[in-house]
Amino acid sequence: MNDAEPNNSGSIDILIDECVKASRLLGGDQSLVLHGGGNTSVKAPFLDITGAVIDALYVKGSGWDLASIEAPGFAPLPLQRMHALLELEQLSDADMMRELSAARLDPVAPQPSVEALLHAYLPHQSVLHSHADLILTLTNLRDGDSLVREVFGDRVIYVPYVMPGFELAREVKRRWETEGNSSIIGMVLMNHGLFTFAETAEVAYANHIGLIGEVETYLASVPASEREAAAAVPHICATELAKLRHQLSEVAGRPMILSRDTSPETLSFVGRNDLADVAGRGPVTPDHVIRTKRTPMIGQDISAYATDYRGYFDENKDRAASPVTMLDPAPRVVLDPSIGMLTAGIQAKDAAIANDIYRHTMAVISTCEDRLGGWVPLSADHLFDVEYWDLEQAKLRLSGPPPSMAGQIGVVTGSASGIGKACAAALLDRGAAVIGMDIADDVELAFDGPAWCGIKVDITDADAHREALATGIDRFGGVDIVVMAAGIFGASTPIGDLEADDWRRVMSVNVDAVAEALRQLHPILVLSPVGGRVAMIGSKNVSAPGAGAAAYSASKAALTQLARVAAIEWAADGIRVNTVHPDAVFDTGLWTDDLLASRAEKYGLTVDGYKRRNLLQTEVTTAVVGEAVALLCSDSFAATTGAQIPIDGGNERTI
Numbered sequence: 118m119n120d121a122e123p124n125n126s127g128s129i130d131i132l133i134d135e136c137v138k139a140s141r142l143l144g145g146d147q148s149l150v151l152h153g154g155g156n157t158s159v160k161a162p163f164l165d166i167t168g169a170v171i172d173a174l175y176v177k178g179s180g181w182d183l184a185s186i187e188a189p190g191f192a193p194l195p196l197q198r199m200h201a202l203l204e205l206e207q208l209s210d211a212d213m214m215r216e217l218s219a220a221r222l223d224p225v226a227p228q229p230s231v232e233a234l235l236h237a238y239l240p241h242q243s244v245l246h247s248h249a250d251l252i253l254t255l256t257n258l259r260d261g262d263s264l265v266r267e268v269f270g271d272r273v274i275y276v277p278y279v280m281p282g283f284e285l286a287r288e289v290k291r292r293w294e295t296e297g298n299s300s301i302i303g304m305v306l307m308n309h310g311l312f313t314f315a316e317t318a319e320v321a322y323a324n325h326i327g328l329i330g331e332v333e334t335y336l337a338s339v340p341a342s343e344r345e346a347a348a349a350v351p352h353i354c355a356t357e358l359a360k361l362r363h364q365l366s367e368v369a370g371r372p373m374i375l376s377r378d379t380s381p382e383t384l385s386f387v388g389r390n391d392l393a394d395v396a397g398r399g400p401v402t403p404d405h406v407i408r409t410k411r412t413p414m415i416g417q418d419i420s421a422y423a424t425d426y427r428g429y430f431d432e433n434k435d436r437a438a439s440p441v442t443m444l445d446p447a448p449r450v451v452l453d454p455s456i457g458m459l460t461a462g463i464q465a466k467d468a469a470i471a472n473d474i475y476r477h478t479m480a481v482i483s484t485c486e487d488r489l490g491g492w493v494p495l496s497a498d499h500l501f502d503v504e505y506w507d508l509e510q511a512k513l514r515l516s517g518p519p520p521s522m523a524g525q526i527g528v529v530t531g532s533a534s535g536i537g538k539a540c541a542a543a544l545l546d547r548g549a550a551v552i553g554m555d556i557a558d559d560v561e562l563a564f565d566g567p568a569w570c571g572i573k574v575d576i577t578d579a580d581a582h583r584e585a586l587a588t589g590i591d592r593f594g595g596v597d598i599v600v601m602a603a604g605i606f607g608a609s610t611p612i613g614d615l616e617a618d619d620w621r622r623v624m625s626v627n628v629d630a631v632a633e634a635l636r637q638l639h640p641i642l643v644l645s646p647v648g649g650r651v652a653m654i655g656s657k658n659v660s661a662p663g664a665g666a667a668a669y670s671a672s673k674a675a676l677t678q679l680a681r682v683a684a685i686e687w688a689a690d691g692i693r694v695n696t697v698h699p700d701a702v703f704d705t706g707l708w709t710d711d712l713l714a715s716r717a718e719k720y721g722l723t724v725d726g727y728k729r730r731n732l733l734q735t736e737v738t739t740a741v742v743g744e745a746v747a748l749l750c751s752d753s754f755a756a757t758t759g760a761q762i763p764i765d766g767g768n769e770r771t772i
């Protein structure tokens with residue numbers, strides 16, 4: 118606290134806003150910061166409720182991403198207290214985090230970054246930290262230390278690798294006391310990243326970009342390497358991928374998403390003759406181990422990978438201060454010239470993050486190994502410390518327990534609208550990834566995010582369906598759940614007036630296409646790590662048909678019978694097949710206003726009365742059907758197959 122004239126809160130807001138701006142510039146560039154990495158801070162006064170002014174550090178809080186951080190993402194901490202903590206000879210991680218947490222000047226602020234003490238120590242108002250690709254390139258080399266000195270001269274302090282947290286803050290303090298001066302604009306942390314600092318966020322950012330630019334200039338002076346031309350995209354059967362996902366999920370102890378990447382850069386990297394050697398050396402920065410594990414799996418021998426991982430754990434487990442439990446030994450990155458790259462994760466977004474990280478990793482490894490004299494990442498023992506560091510694992514825990522269908526993959530036909538779209542939404546809500554198929558153009562954009570793969574396809578075309586399925590399996594690795602929701606009603610005519618083509622069209626979409634799709638899906642469903650599940654969208658018309666809907670009623674009856682036979686035939690494979698019979702679901706593409714009006718008139722009812730024409734007098738919406746289908750496909754119905762469940766508000770003709 119000081120007695121100086123209180124700063125006004127407007128100028129404090131300006132300082133924090135400038136820090137937010139610089140943070141977002143860093144976070145918005147994937148070559149600087151990836152997925153929650155990096156941290157930033159600003160030193161500014163904190164006005165407390167009594168009017169006292171406290172010298173404070175506003176440092177990035179856990180759970181915030183630099184790309185989207187806002188002012189509340191910074192935790193205010195009293196500088197005096199931070200300096201007192203730095204005087205301690207030793208401070209365990211748990212004690213440090215408790216002290217940082219307790220020191221927050223605002224109790225609702227997020228948990229401060231583990232690098233808060235380092236930020237607090239540096240005398241500059243603005244401090245920025247990234248894991249820039251080009252800095253990682255320079256600091257993972259056989260002669261990295263001399264190259265860092267050659268490129269940056271004495272404007273930066275060179276810091277050999279030290280475990281992040283208290284140890285790193287103490288190391289920086291020790292070095293700053295002897296090497297620090299006003300001409301120093303940054304610190305290069307070997308195998309880790311870059312810090313820059315200045316009196317304003319703008320200058321600290323300019324220093325950051327400036328130093329990275331100098332690495333770029335240096336690289337331009339080094340001859341480019343001859344990169345192998347990328348091979349053609351290798352063909353791999355959908356069942357082979359599903360089998361690999363099955364094995365990987367077994368080792369992980371839970372269903373996993375497995376996403377394939379066959380970009381030219383990836384194929385060029387996996388085609389390297391020295392792939393196992395270079396990729397097996399480690400990650401570009403220890404921060405990545407929780408996403409990619411220490412090494413990728415080369416080839417497809419998952420049990421050998423798991424054995425190696427157990428060996429690495431056993432060899433290093435005694436390094437931890439308190440006993441640690443082994444994480445699952447399944448790989449998160451798979452490199453194989455006959456596949457490309459696969460990245461694994463509990464949810465599609467985790468597989469996507471591992472993919473982003475490893476794409477940057479491959480570029481850094483290639484530059485280091487091919488142009489700069491040799492790729493030498495951090496040794497396994499240091500990486501183990503970070504992988505099993507409770508503060509790193511806490512980052513994963515921040516997102517909470519995974520949702521109930523995390524790691525599972527659904528195929529939903531007819532998913533651009535109506536019941537299909539509602540079923541897809543219900544599966545996505547439960548954390549599943551969904552391959553959505555529909556003949557409509559807008560299926561691709563029906564949902565946002567990495568868990569959605571919308572594919573425009575006419576499912577009556579068997580070859581097109583096979584291709585769409587392969588695309589979806591490339592994206593997620595397999596199929597666990599199938600919802601057959603695509604369907605058409607056809608013309609509403611008495612049998613005497615029925616056109617043969619119309620009858621044929623209804624049968625083709627509602628039955629033939631489903632039989633063919635099931636035939637194609639069976640070998641994939643057999644490989645589901647959690648047991649396949651199929652839900653057919655039938656109709657009340659199966660047990661209570663109405664005049665004028667011969668083709669529709671007959672097609673849904675055939676579909677129901679198909680499901681019953683599949684339930685019998687596939688039970689031995691652990692696949693459950695059930696049918697729901699919705700009725701009077703009016704928010705679907707099948708029901709036009711005209712059709713609705715004519716049906717209501719036929720029964721002598723208003724449209725609203727017709728909508729609630731059931732025992733419970735309730736409206737059956739697509740969302741109601743979607744929820745019921747998702748539940749039927751969940752473990753709640755683990756003992757149910759061959760069932761037919763009405764979703765119709767109750768009907769005297771079918772009860």
Ligand SMILES: [Zn+2]
Binds near residue numbers: 246281309404
């Ligand atoms: Zn870092």
